Amino acid sequence: MAGSSFGNLFVLTTWGESHGKAVGVVVDGCPAGLDLKEEDIQKELDRRRVGQSRVTSQRKEEDRVEILSGIFEGKTTGAPISMIVYNKDVDSSKYESIKHLFRPGHADYTYQMKYGLRDYRGGARASARETVGRVAAGAIAKKILWEKEQIRIIGYTKQVGRFKAQKIDFSQIEQNIVRCPDPEVAKQMEEAIVQARKQGDSLGGIVEVVAQHVPPGLGEPVFDKLDADLAKALMSIPAVKGVEIGTGFAAAEMLGSEHNDPFTVIDGKIRTTRNHAGGILGGISNGEDIIVRMVVKPTSSILKTQQTVDIFGHPAEIRVEGRHDPCLCPRAVPVAEAMVALVLVDHWLRNKVSQFDKL
Template sequence: MAGSTLGTIWKITTWGESHGKGIGVVVDGCPAGLALKEADIQEYLNRRKPGQSKFTTKRQEADQVEILSGVFEGKTTGTPISMIVWNTDQRSRDYGNIVEVFRPGHADFTFDAKYGFRDYRGGGRSSGRETIARVAAGAVAASFLKSLGITVTAYTKSVGPYEADPERFCIEERDNNRLYMPDKETAAKAEAYLEEMMANKDSVGGVVECVIDGVPAGIGDPVFEKYDAALAKAVMSIGAVKGFEIGDGFAASRALGSENNDGFIKGTKKAVEKATNHSGGILGGISDGSRVLFRAAFKPTPSIASPQRTVTRQGEETEIEIKGRHDPIVVPRAVVVVEAMAAITTADLLLANMTARMDHIVSFYKRENKTTGKGTEY
């Protein structure tokens, strides 16, 4: 199967199935000397693991990560970092009724059409549980970015029709409610709405917004490797994401050029700054030094208990009611997944950017070398 690897220099390869023995990832390209321990990764995985509230699947998994290689005495060695999370609470019998039936909204039909075979136990590689590997890899990337003064922060912007009010925005509130929404009042309304939909055996979608602070100007390329294009690919690869927009996004199509253009001003900390940020921190595919801002739209969870029309592999019409343990909304657990994909993408483009200018290469390699007993100092 192709398509399990992402990145050029900072490269990740995920593996494993929802009901297999485990889920894992190999991170290649991480420089040696980065401080890293399992607790750093576990902090991120704890934000996406199941069973945290009634708004998540009741599957009980500790999602405990093990680092198998690439770290020695608390620091990366420059070799591939391999990590695994073991599956411990599979209930494959819950999927016995869909062996020959295609679930609406799932990848059952398309997977079968491509390979002539599918792992029906929770969707196999198509399962949202695959995002464990992304989050583990993203935690490493986030640690790398943090060492450069770059932070990635995502949160729930909306759940169904309820959207966080910018006037009440409080990032500290994000971790105080079950929806990871930075608006206490709207979060309470959204929870009530979600409970109502759950009682109706239905599911809900929403939007995750993400900000990346500290990215210097000049990251990304102007044609096929645009920063925003790379972010879009990474984020759109998350299961259930059906839309991506950066900056003002689709609202820009309704604006005038005089309204949408970001005027440049003399900065206080930098020589050049922008008066506004309609572009979302990226111009011509290259970061402009301001905050990178984007949003991802998630569809409602396709696994619902209400009867749905479908067909068998033989094309016979039938009806199905999804059994098992499923999230009525994926958005809260997807917040950290969006962060992870943004961090992985940014780390890769930062490393790729090191070869963009001859003067930077010359500056790096022609510094005065002082050989000491400990090695070469640059």
């Protein structure tokens, strides 16, 4: 698969399958001299881990990361950083009975058509287990962004089914199992997810990510605009079906006078009085918070009986057993944060050569 790498200067390549021996990532282009410990990576992986609560998959993976290369005496050396996480709780038995069937909404049919064969165990590369590598690489990106610019990246579940967060209180996000910044709505979301699971079904939702203190100037017109790269990064997360920046699709119903963000000066800095642009103009960050949202579809693996066909085209019925998340949003939050961090660190490095006078 030639599409397993991402980034221009800060480049990650993820590898490994859901039910293979291990998953991991190689990060190339990380500047030398960054203090980096396994704990820096582990704390992010712990947020992505399964089995955290009654609204996530019950697969029990401890996801312990080992850094294999690129660190000497606690600092990055500039060499590729290779990280590995062994798959310990692999149970492929549930996939045996459906190995010839195409799961509706999953990647079985398209992988079969593209490659002519398919590792049917747990979704293999199409499984979100692949995102372990993204979160591990994203932890390094976050550390660089924080230490150099105090950039903070905060993700949360904004909507599950018809329940929408009415207020955004960052301090509440990690206090509830759905990662919603509105504690009252969080309870409703949790209940809705549990009900969907009981009915053998699943729910979709929206994850929002805010990046604070991003300096103006990040983004490379015209094809590598910051918003274009963020859209690609988030759309590459399994189950993501749409991305919005700032006001996003609601802009269709607004007037120019409503949507334009007026400029002003605050504490000697040029700022805008509101942020419909989501912190990006002309594909370049403008110094306001970057605000991106992604819609996450309802988990395709459900217990309800569905109609399908087998690889020979014979009609069949399928019930997808196994350990699946009834709503993907809570666990998609750290993955979305990682992808935003990876785009920002890549553009932050690229922006270093944008002006002759600064060389």
